[in-house]
Every structure is written in structure tokens, then in C-alpha cells.
Amino acid sequence: MIDVQRLRVLRAVAEHGSFNRAATALRLTPSAVSQHMAALERSLGTRVVARSTRGVTLTRAGQIMVGAAESVAAELEHAQQQVARLGTGRTRLTVATFTSGGRLLLPPALTRLTATHPDTVLHIREGEPEDTLPLVRQGAVDLALAYHFDAPLPLGPGAGSSLQWTPLLEDPLHVVLPQGHRLAGRDALDLAELAAEPWVLGCLKTEAYLRRYAERAGFDPHVRGTTTDYFFARSLVAAGTGISLIPSIALAPHIPGLCTVPVTPPAPIRYIGVAALSRGDRPHLTTLIDALREQAIRQHTGS
Numbered sequence: 001m002i003d004v005q006r007l008r009v010l011r012a013v014a015e016h017g018s019f020n021r022a023a024t025a026l027r028l029t030p031s032a033v034s035q036h037m038a039a040l041e042r043s044l045g046t047r048v049v050a051r052s053t054r055g056v057t058l059t060r061a062g063q064i065m066v067g068a069a070e071s072v073a074a075e076l077e078h079a080q081q082q083v084a085r086l087g088t089g090r091t092r093l094t095v096a097t098f099t100s101g102g103r104l105l106l107p108p109a110l111t112r113l114t115a116t117h118p119d120t121v122l123h124i125r126e127g128e129p130e131d132t133l134p135l136v137r138q139g140a141v142d143l144a145l146a147y148h149f150d151a152p153l154p155l156g157p158g159a160g161s162s163l164q165w166t167p168l169l170e171d172p173l174h175v176v177l178p179q180g181h182r183l184a185g186r187d188a189l190d191l192a193e194l195a196a197e198p199w200v201l202g203c204l205k206t207e208a209y210l211r212r213y214a215e216r217a218g219f220d221p222h223v224r225g226t227t228t229d230y231f232f233a234r235s236l237v238a239a240g241t242g243i244s245l246i247p248s249i250a251l252a253p254h255i256p257g258l259c260t261v262p263v264t265p266p267a268p269i270r271y272i273g274v275a276a277l278s279r280g281d282r283p284h285l286t287t288l289i290d291a292l293r294e295q296a297i298r299q300h301t302g303s
Contacts, residue, residue, distance in 0.1 A: 189261050
């Protein structure tokens, strides 16, 4: 039988990429971590990690076992919640969300959830997908409202098969210009037309995405400012600092002095959805996902 503690240690090694950092996170010695890994490999009859001077990487067997470790952790967390509910009669639901999606989609969905299931105890935490999706797999978060661009979902180490992704909304990015800009009256813009422009961006991932598309268009964008807030980025555009690339759902509230122009195909798109483990007998989670899907439909149709 596989020791659950060894799976926990393996998961920490996968997350931190070294025995020393995993030991620090777990409050163990590096020697103890090494012993746990050796014992796990003996019980499986195969290696789960590959050691090198650059750190530790998972073998294919290790990736499978990390996926199992995530499932075990999620099941234990779910069981603990069920036991807690026996004593209180209330269901705890922890929801993670990124900022712009949460502001637009989450509040109406939570209103419906609490009306349908008034026994729900809600906990909301903000975070980017690369941080929140692994928490769903571990059982620390019940649902994550997340997004990805044209790259795969940032699932973290191990197999992602336990995670169910429900698409909600396609969120095209638009060019935001000062109202008096020479290109402000256009119906659509090719990014190549903006090669000489200074840019102000609302998040680091948008910058990486812009650079990929700009490379295809044959230029290296001059980024004059990077923020972690799309509203702040648009405010800087209104102040004449540069232009920006902003997802559709982050274009509100309106800021005077700005013009928004779509990007010609192939336009950069952000894909928004929800990630959760198998819903099983969890009606609260089903209600929330259905409510988020209906809110996304209303946003898409403008109703």
C-alpha cells in the first residue's frame, strides 16, 4: 500500500522542483524528503523523480503519482467538509477567481447560489490561474474562475485529467487608444499598424501575449508601462502614456477620452471558464457552475 505522506512529499517536490525547497515547505530535512522518495520508489518498483544539478524533475511515473496525490488530497478535503457539515448543517464552498472575470461574472452567480442554497458558507479568494488551478486539484478550492490564452491551461505538475474545465466565454482583446489618436476612427486594426506605438499593459501575461502576436506581425513592441490592473492601464492611456491591449470584459467602467478598436483576425482572445473536480453529489457546486454559465450567456448576448 502506498503511504499517503509519501505522496504528499512527492507533490511538494513536484511543486518546488527540489528536495531542499520541498523540505522547507514541509518543515522536514532534505534527508527526510530523500528517504520518503526512495521509499516510494521502492514500493512502486520504478523511479518517480530524476535528479540533476539543475534540480528535480518528475518521471512519467512521478507525474502519474502526483496526479493520484492531488486526487487523494481532494478526496480527503471533501470528506472533511462532509464531516463538518454533519455537525453544522452548512456547506462550505471556496471559490477562486481572477479579478476582471470575478467582477463581471461572479456576483450574480453567487446571488443565485445563496438564494438556492442558503446553508452555503462562501469563501472567496483572488488569484491568477497558475496559482488557483493547482489549488482546485488539491481540494483546497472547490471552483476556480480562470482563463487561458492560446497556450494550454496552467495546470501545474502532474496529470490534469482530474480537473474538469467548463468553457464560459470568449473574451477578445481590443486596442485602446486616446480619442484623438490618428487610428482612433478605424473599424479594426492590424497589430502591425501599431509597430511604432508605445504600449501600457494591464498584466504581465498580456505583455507576453502581445509579444507573441507582435513577433508574428514582424515587430518588437515598445512597452512603456506594465500594471496589474486594466483600469489603471486604461487611465494611463487616457493620460497619453501609450496605447493598450485590453480584454473585452475589462473595458468597463467607461473612462472619458478613450477609443476602443477591435483587432483584425486572427485576433488575440482570452478563453474564460471554470475549473472544478468531478461534481458528484455536490449540488451547491452544480448550481454555481450553472449560474456562471447563464451569466456568461447574458454577457455574450448583451441581455
